[in-house]
Amino acid sequence: MLRVRRALPLAAASVYSAKLEERRGSTFRHGAMRKRIAFACLVGLTLPLLAAAITVTTPAGPKEVFARGDLLDVVALLRFAGADVQFAPAAGSYGAVTPEHQIQFTPGGALAVVDGRLTPLPGPLRLVDGHIVAAQPTVIALLAPLGWTMKGGAGAPELIRAGAGEQIEVSVVRAPTGTTLVMRGTKQRPRVVASQGSVALQFATPVTLLRPVMPESELLGAELRNTTLTLRLASGIEVTGTYPLDDPPRFVVRLGTATPVAPVAVPRTGPLVVLDPGHGGEDQGAKGPGSELEKDITMAVGRATAAHLQAAGVTARLTRDGDEAVSLTDRTALANRLQAAVFVSIHANASLARGAHGAETYYMRADASDPQAAQAAARENASAPPDTVQLILWDLAHVANLNNSARLARTVQEKLNALQGIKDRGIRQAPFVVLTGATMPSALVEVGFLSNAEEAARLAAHDVQDQIATALAEAIIDFLRAPAPEAAPTQAVPPTP
Numbered sequence: 057m058l059r060v061r062r063a064l065p066l067a068a069a070s071v072y073s074a075k076l077e078e079r080r081g082s083t084f085r086h087g088a089m090r091k092r093i094a095f096a097c098l099v100g101l102t103l104p105l106l107a108a109a110i111t112v113t114t115p116a117g118p119k120e121v122f123a124r125g126d127l128l129d130v131v132a133l134l135r136f137a138g139a140d141v142q143f144a145p146a147a148g149s150y151g152a153v154t155p156e157h158q159i160q161f162t163p164g165g166a167l168a169v170v171d172g173r174l175t176p177l178p179g180p181l182r183l184v185d186g187h188i189v190a191a192q193p194t195v196i197a198l199l200a201p202l203g204w205t206m207k208g209g210a211g212a213p214e215l216i217r218a219g220a221g222e223q224i225e226v227s228v229v230r231a232p233t234g235t236t237l238v239m240r241g242t243k244q245r246p247r248v249v250a251s252q253g254s255v256a257l258q259f260a261t262p263v264t265l266l267r268p269v270m271p272e273s274e275l276l277g278a279e280l281r282n283t284t285l286t287l288r289l290a291s292g293i294e295v296t297g298t299y300p301l302d303d304p305p306r307f308v309v310r311l312g313t314a315t316p317v318a319p320v321a322v323p324r325t326g327p328l329v330v331l332d333p334g335h336g337g338e339d340q341g342a343k344g345p346g347s348e349l350e351k352d353i354t355m356a357v358g359r360a361t362a363a364h365l366q367a368a369g370v371t372a373r374l375t376r377d378g379d380e381a382v383s384l385t386d387r388t389a390l391a392n393r394l395q396a397a398v399f400v401s402i403h404a405n406a407s408l409a410r411g412a413h414g415a416e417t418y419y420m421r422a423d424a425s426d427p428q429a430a431q432a433a434a435r436e437n438a439s440a441p442p443d444t445v446q447l448i449l450w451d452l453a454h455v456a457n458l459n460n461s462a463r464l465a466r467t468v469q470e471k472l473n474a475l476q477g478i479k480d481r482g483i484r485q486a487p488f489v490v491l492t493g494a495t496m497p498s499a500l501v502e503v504g505f506l507s508n509a510e511e512a513a514r515l516a517a518h519d520v521q522d523q524i525a526t527a528l529a530e531a532i533i534d535f536l537r538a539p540a541p542e543a544a545p546t547q548a549v550p551p552t553p
């Protein structure tokens with residue numbers, strides 16, 4: 057009896073994972089499926105010896121919870137915290153619902169949707185013996201929106217109600233313009249009381265910190281007592297601005313030096329441009345019907361653009377100068393290290409719509425401007441899924457570059473539009489990982505569609521590649537020549553026409 061009951065969830069889990077594969081579009085074979093269930097049942101019969109449960113202390117008394125090593129049954133714990141947890145086959149995800157909150161999560165993922173907001177989890181959710189399990193930090197992250205938490209570690213876990221009030225999470229973002237503290241999870245606008253060496257944020261109702269605030273050079277520490285969060289600041293540092301943000305609700309505190317000092321002059325003969333030929337090595341990027349590879353086209357266009365810039369007296373560097381794999385973060389890291397004035401990532405597009413053609417230029421925003429832009433970003437981000445929190449923080453930290461990035465993208469697109477036979481697909485915005493780390497004006501250009509046979513053949517031609525390179529070099533030079541508009545420090549302003 058017990059054995060049969062043990063075996064069932066595993067078989068169900070196997071059906072579930074097969075369903076997931078089916079949804080992903082991979083081949084779904086009945087034979088393999090039947091074999092998998094048979095195997096699952098076989099394993100299920102032998103597993104009771106390995107299966108383990110742990111006793112969790114809850115306000116309603118001790119409860120047995122499925123556990124495997126450090127991994128605990130997420131669904132059981134959410135239920136003990138008062139949530140109604142159901143599996144939604146159509147969505148392939150679980151939903152935990154209370155009268156106030158809704159959390160969706162999917163086994164295999166490290167993301168949850170909390171009250172409609174995409175939230176990264178500290179670790180993945182796994183499916184073990186038909187139970188959704190996760191390590192304690194991930195369990196705590198899922199319990200937090202419901203006002204519950206866990207303590208006592210793996211030895212004597214205890215499920216408890218979290219402290220009353222909002223749970224806030226403080227992120228510290230370092231940027232050349234100063235340090236920014238982003239407080240997520242509060243809709244309050246605390247009273248800001250500054251004194252020598254510290255600043256007190258007085259909230260109207262109690263708050264708790266989801267995790268300790270990490271000190272860094274300008275912020276020495278933070279202490280929370282009841283409704284007051286006191287930030288200890290380094291000598292000469294003060295609060296230069298505070299403002300709330302919506303969707304998700306956040307409260308932002310900007311720190312800076314008491315008296316603005318002139319930026320340190322970097323000795324350089326002229327501006328330096330970093331060009332980023334997309335993809336490389338195993339990562340081929342998009343592929344045309346005539347076997348044209350995106351990584352080859354971006355390399356050729358990148359090299360030719362660098363040559364045109366050098367000929368015009370502008371120093372240009374490439375993030376790769378051969379068929380090699382370079383991580384997305386290393387690409388902007390090079391531009392940051394060289395203190396480049398401009399970063400342009402070069403790509404070629406692909407679309408399921410075979411007729412799609414033309415060039416489009418992107419600049420970085422956390423929110424895509426349209427569904428196609430979101431798809432382009434998803435495709436280009438394939439080798440490194442974006443950390444949504446990083447994206448949101450990037451948006452805040454580098455908002456000062458937004459006007460200039462928009463101007464760079466516009467200049468590039470205008471020059472490409474002037475080329476014969478290239479359709480203008482306009483300027484768009486999307487969260488490209490390769491642009492997230494850039495601390496200078498940056499843009500990503502999709503020079504054309506490899507999925508379009510005619511355009512793929514054109515993009516593979518040397519004379520066309522050189523025309524595109526000339527246009528890109530001219531655009532970058534025009535951008536560098538024009539006086540930079542005043543950057544908006546705290547608020548995104550639409551680009552000037």
Ligand SMILES: [Zn+2]
Pocket residue numbers: 334335341342350402403404436
């Ligand atoms: Zn690409």
